[in-house]
Amino acid sequence: MTRDDETGLAVPRYTGFQRFNHWLTALAFSLLTLTGLAMFSPYLFFLTGYFGGGQVTRTIHPWIGLLLTVSFFSLFVRFWRLNIPNRDDIIWTRRIGDVVTNRHDRLPELGKYNAGQKGVFWSQTALVIMMFVTGMIIWDQYFFGYTSIETKRWAVLFHSITAIFAIVIILVHIYAAIWIRGTGRAMTQGTVTGGWAFKHHRKWFRQMRGTAD
Numbered sequence: 580m581t582r583d584d585e586t587g588l589a590v591p592r593y594t595g596f597q598r599f600n601h602w603l604t605a606l607a608f609s610l611l612t613l614t615g616l617a618m619f620s621p622y623l624f625f626l627t628g629y630f631g632g633g634q635v636t637r638t639i640h641p642w643i644g645l646l647l648t649v650s651f652f653s654l655f656v657r658f659w660r661l662n663i664p665n666r667d668d669i670i671w672t673r674r675i676g677d678v679v680t681n682r683h684d685r686l687p688e689l690g691k692y693n694a695g696q697k698g699v700f701w702s703q704t705a706l707v708i709m710m711f712v713t714g715m716i717i718w719d720q721y722f723f724g725y726t727s728i729e730t731k732r733w734a735v736l737f738h739s740i741t742a743i744f745a746i747v748i749i750l751v752h753i754y755a756a757i758w759i760r761g762t763g764r765a766m767t768q769g770t771v772t773g774g775w776a777f778k779h780h781r782k783w784f785r786q787m788r789g790t791a792d
Contacts, residue, residue: 588772589772592771594769595769598769600650600653604651608647611644613626614627614639614643615742617636618636619739644711651703659700661692664697669694671689678695688785692780699752702744709741716730716731717731762775
């Protein structure tokens with residue numbers, strides 16, 4: 580661990596490659612959202628102007644989806660073990676009132692991720708898989724002849740619903756990162772303060788310092 584003159588002890592949380600992987604996924608998701616919304620409603624068709632027009636938007640959207648899938652899968656491989664639910668998550672969830680009112684003294688000591696973060700991880704995993712599968716079905720340029728028109732219609736419906744859920748969850752994820760002061764530093768600098776780690780993820784902090792029971 581290193582020393583930070585302004586914030587005290589700086590605790591490593593993410594490597595440079597992990598941060599790059601995260602921001603690549605975020606960029607792909609943002610572009611996918613914008614291109615998807617542009618095709619979702621006539622009222623949002625103006626968004627295609629930022630991508631070179633309707634035809635270009637329709638062409639690049641599935642390729643961005645492939646980039647998102649690959650990038651997210653890279654994150655999944657690295658972090659799935661840390662997101663396995665445990666007993667502490669049940670207690671944390673039951674005491675969600677204490678979470679939102681910042682009464683951390685009533686909460687259990689947590690590992691690297693809390694139940695909310697794990698929920699985002701697993702829900703996004705399921706949604707990305709669903710978007711990928713349905714996206715392949717409706718990618719007519721390459722897979723038109725492999726499924727029926729009715730199957731494609733259902734795929735479009737599920738693809739759209741899944742995307743809406745994914746967008747909402749990401750917005751909640753962003754809000755939470757802003758709401759918990761000091762969280763964003765983990766994905767910009769790769770570290771968090773010792774105080775932040777001790778307050779929000781004490782069990783993980785003890786493990787990092789080699790003092791876990």
